[in-house]
Amino acid sequence: MNESTTTTTASTSPTATVTGKKRKIRQDRWEQNRKKLKRNSGKSYASQSGNKIPRKKFRHTTDCCKKNCSSSFDYKRQREIFKTFWAMAEKPSQDTFLISCIQREEIKYVKTVTKRKNRSWSWKYSFKVDGQDKTVCKGFFLSLLQITESRMKTVLRFCKSGTTVATEKRGKQPNPAKISNVVWSLVKEHWSTFPNKKSHYGSSKTERKYFENPDLNVKKMFHAFQEYYFDKTGKQLSLKYPTYHRYFRENSDYSFRQRKTDVCDFCTECKIKLSANSSDPCKESFRLHEVKVAEYKVLRQQCTKNINDDTLTVEFDYAQNLPLPKLNVSAQFYKRLLWLYVFNTHCFNDGDSKFFCFLECDGGKNGNSVCSFLNDFLVKKLTENPELKKVVLLSDSCGGQNKNKTLVRYCAWLSVKMGVEINHIFPVRGHSYCQCDRNFGVYGTVLKKVETVENPIEYLEIMRTVRHKPKAFEAEMSAHLLKEWDKTLDSFFLKVPKAKGKKFTIQKYVKLSYKPTGTMSVYADYNGAPQNFNLFKLNAFVSKDTELALANPAPVGIKTAKKNDVLSLMPFVKPVNREWYKNVLRGTCNDNDSAETDEMDSD
Template identity: 30%
Template sequence: MASVSLSRQRGRKRLRFESEWKRKKIKLSKDSGKTYQTYCGALQPLKTIRDLTCRCQYQCGRKLDEEERQRLFTEFYELGAHDEQNKYLFGLLSKEEVKRHTRNESATTRWTNTIVYHVGLKDGTRVRVCKKSFCDLFAIGKRRVENLTEKVLSGVLIAGDQRGRHLNRPHAIQEEWKAKVRDHINSIPRRESHYSFTRNKGKEFLPAELSISRMYDMYLDKYEPQAKDSESKPHVKEWLYRKIFNEEFNLGFGFPRSDTCEICDQLHMAARNAMSNQERECLQKELATHQETAGQGYQSLHKDKEAVKKASNSTIITFDMMQNLPVPTLTHNSMFYLRQLWEYNFGVHDCTTDSATMYMWSELVAKRGADEICSCLMQYISNLPLQVKKLTCYSDSCFGQNKNFEMICFWNWQIVQGRFSQIDHKFLVRGHTYLPNDRDFSHIEKKKDTAVVYIPTHWEELVRKVCRQKPYTVKSMVGSEFKDFSDLVEQHTRRRKDSNKKDVLISKARWMNFGQGVDQHGREVKHLNEVWLRYSYSLDESWSKVSLLKGRKKIPPATSISLPIKYPNGHSILKTKVQDLKKMIPYLPEEHKQFYIDLREQSDSEDSDA
C-alpha cells in the first residue's frame, strides 16, 4: 500500500497565500517602516530617523554621527519582521547590578539590577547610549523597549514572540488519534490519474461510492465503535477527519476509468506481483520511464503554447474525436435492447485564441475514418488567416484517424500547395492523451443525461448553447464536404527505410515535421516532399528523414489532384439498425417521425463502422 507523504506541497484544497492577505501586507509595511494604511483606513507616515536631543552623561549625539545613525536605522528596518527586530534589540540590552543604593534601608522597592543600552558601530565596537536615544535611533516607542527589558530582567534568553505558543491546552487532541486517522485514509485503495502531469500532479482517486462522511463512519466502526453504540463522544470528530483529509492528502473520489493507461496498469500490476525485488525494481523503472515520456508530451504542449504567443504567423491546435452521441435519447426500458443512430463530433481547439470548433455529422452522412478527419481539417484550414504560415498540431495516436500515411500525405500536400511553410504534428503517449478538447467535450458530456434529442440536428443545437462564456463554433458537415483522398495518397510512396537506411516506424513516432525544420545542430533546413520523424519530444534527437516521392517524380499541383466526394449518395446504415430505429417511432413526437420513416438501409454484408 502506497502511503501518502505528509510533507506534500498541497492537499486536496487550494493553498492559502497568506502573503497576499490584506492584514499581512499591512503588517509587513508596518514592520518595514514604510507608509501604510491601517485596516480602518488611517494613513500612517513613513518611519524616519529622529534627532538625538538628549542631554545625558553619555553624550549620545556626539558618539553617533549622521551616517552611523542612518546605518543602524536601515539595518533595523530591513529585517522586516517584528520578531526578528525584537531579537536584534534584545541583543543590544544587558543586565548589570546596581552599583549604588540609597541609605533608606527600609525601602521595599530596592532595585538590584539595571538595564544598559548599547548600539553596535560599523567597526565592530559597542557604545553605550541612554534609553531615550535608544528609542530615537530606531524610531520605536518606550513601551516596546520596556517589554524587552522585563524579559532581560526575568532571565529570558531569547526574545521571541510567545503569543499562542504555550503548552497549556487541556482540550488538545493527542497525536496518537491523528495518526489513526492518517492510517485509516491510507488503508483505502486508491488510483492515480494520468492527467496529472501539470496542474494536478500526484492526485489519486478513491472509489466513487465513498465520501468523506462515509469514510468517517468507517473510521468510527474500526477505531472508536463505542462512540456509535453509546452517548460517549469520539476522540476524533468529523471536522478533524475532514481537515486532515483535505489538508494532508490530495485525493478525489471516483476512479477515472476513461483516464487509465493500459501500459501503466500492466506494469503496475506486474510490479505488485513480482517474485523478487530485482524484478520489481526493473518493472518500476520501466513504469517511471513510460510516465516520464508521457509527462514530456504535456511539457512540449505547454512550451509550444508559450512560443506561439510571441509569433504572429504561427498557431497551435489540438484535435480529437468525441465519444459517439446517441440519437434519439429515449429513456424507456426497451431502449437498452435497441441500437441507436450515432452523431459524430470532431473537435478542433485553437490554443492561441482558446476557442473550439466542432465539426458534426451523423452516420447517415459519413463514417469517421482518415478521409473524414482530413476533410474536417481542410475545412478548418480554409478559415485560418492567410498570414498563418506555421502550424503545430497535437492529437492522440489513433492509427485509423490521426497517425497514418494518409495524414502524412495530407500535411505534405498543404506544404506543396504553399499554404504553410512548416507543419509540426505531435502525438501524445497512448493512455496519456488529455487535450484541451477533452475539456470542451466535458461540457457536452454534462448535458448528455438530461438532453432531449430526437434527430441528429438537435445535438448540434445543444452544442452551440452548451458553453455560455465562449460558445463553440459548430459546423454541420454535409456529404459534399467529405472528400476521397485516395488519388492524393497514390501520388506519394510509402517507404520502409529512411535516408540512413533505418526502419521507418510511424507507429512509434512522437513528432512529424513537414516543410522546414531545425536539425540537431540548430540549423533551419527546408525539405519539401519529405517527412521528418522523431521518436521522442527531445530537440536533441536526430531526425529520421523519409522521402515521399516516387523516384524523382514531383507531387503535382493542387489543381491536378482529384478529390472526389466520398459519399455522393450519402452513407447508408445496416438494415438491422434501421429496423431498430423504426421500432422507436411510436415513442417520438409527431414532427420527427418522418425522419426515421425515410431512413435508407444497406445490406448486412456491406461495410459499416456502426
C-alpha cells in the same frame, strides 16, 4: 490487538490485488446475544425497551398447596434445583429439563354439566430426588424455578407434540420479506435483453459486458424491470430499488460504459509491481516512461501556452458517439440506435472550437473523415491569416484515425500547398487527455439532463449554446465535407516513405515534421534527432496551384436489425421527425434533409 484489525499480505502475482485478513464473526460479542445469555442465566439485563430487569434470586418456598408438597424439599434441596436449572444458561436445555419434569395423565373425573368443554388430559409435575420422581403442585413448580405461565405454555406445546428434546426456533423462521429466486432469475433474464457487447480490447481478460446504450443506468433498468415483471407474471413487483441496485452491484457481469478518462495501463501495472517489490525489473523502464511523459507535457505546454504570431496550434479528436433518437421510454433501452459522430477541432490561438457532425450512414471514423474536417478548418485559418508559417497539430495516437498513411500524406500535401511547416505531435500512450476531451465534457454535462433528443439539430443547438467564453462553440452537419483522400493522394506519394538504410514505422514516432519543400522528418523521442524520409514519387509534382479531384465516399450500409430497431421507436417520436428517420434509413438523407428538419422544428 483487536481481532478486527486487518493486515495486508503481499501477493506473489504482480497484478493481484492486495487484500486484508478477513475478519471473523464473533457472535458472542453481539449486544443482543449478550443480553440473551444474561436472561437465560437469570442475571440482570436491560430489555429491548431499556427497562432494567432484576436478576433471579432464590426464594425458599414453604407454602404452596393443601398437600404441602413443599415440605418434601428442604432449603438445601430447593436451592440445588434452582441453581441447576439456571446454570444451563440455554433456553433449549432448560425447556428439555422442564419437559422431563412433566407427565401427561388421563383425567380422573369428568363433569356432566359444564359451561365449557372438559379437558382431554391433565399434567403432572415432579422433581427427581435421590433417583425417584416426587410429585409437586404447579404452584410450587413455577415458584421454585421462577418461570412464568406463558413459558410453561410453550413447554406444554412440546409435550403435546411428543417432543422430548426442545429446540430453539426463534430467528429461524422463513423471512416473509425475502425475495424469491424466481424474481432474481427474471432480473438476470431482463439484463440480457439490453443490447450489450464485450470489451473490444479486454475480451481475453474479462467476461464483463458493456451495455451499448449510453443513457442507460440502474434506476432506468429498475423501472423497465417493473414493467417486464408484470408482463411475465401478471403481478406487481414488491422489490425495492435499493435492493435491486445492491443485487446489480454484487451479482451483475454488466457495466454501463467503459472508462472515459485516460488511464495509463503501464503506469498502473508498474506501480502495483513496485509496491510489492521496490526492486522489480520494471523500475528502470517505468522511470524512463515517466521521463518521456514529463517531456511531452513540457512540449505540449510550450505549444499551447507560448504561441508565436506565425504559428497556428490546433488539437483534434473524436467524441463519444451520440444516440439517435434519445428518448425517455423503456423500449429504447432494448434497441440498437443510430449514431451521430462528432469530431472536434480546437484552436489555441483564438479559442475557436468547432464540432463537425455526421451520421454513421454518411461515412466512417477513419483517416478520410479526419483529413476532410481538418482541411476545412486549417485552410480557412491559413487563408484568413497569411502571416502564419507554422502549424502545430496535437492528437492522440489512434492508428485508424490520426496516425496513418492517409493523414501523413495529407499533411505533406497541405504543407506544400499552403507553404507552411507542419509539426504533428503525439502523446505518450495513456496520457492523451486533451482540450477536446474537456470540450466534450462541457456539452456532455448538459446532455445528461436532457431526456429527449429526436434529431441531430437538437444536439447541434446544445453544442452551440453551452459555452460563451472565450467564444461559443461552432457546430454543423458536415457530411458534405467528407472526401476520399486516400485514393486521390495515391498518385502523388510512394506506397511507403523511403530513406537509405532506414525503415519507416509510424507507430514508433512521437513527432512528424513536414516541410514546404516536400520532405518529412520523424522523431522517435521528443528531444531526439530527426530522421528524414522521402514521400513523393519522382514524377509527381505538387505546387500551390495543384487542385485535387476528390471523390465523395460511398454510402455506409446500416444493418437490417438496426434499421428495424430504429423504426420500431417511431411511435415515440414526434410526427415532424419521423419522415427524416425514414429518409435516413432509405439512404436518401443529406444536409438538405437536416436543414428541412431544422425548419420543421422551428415551426
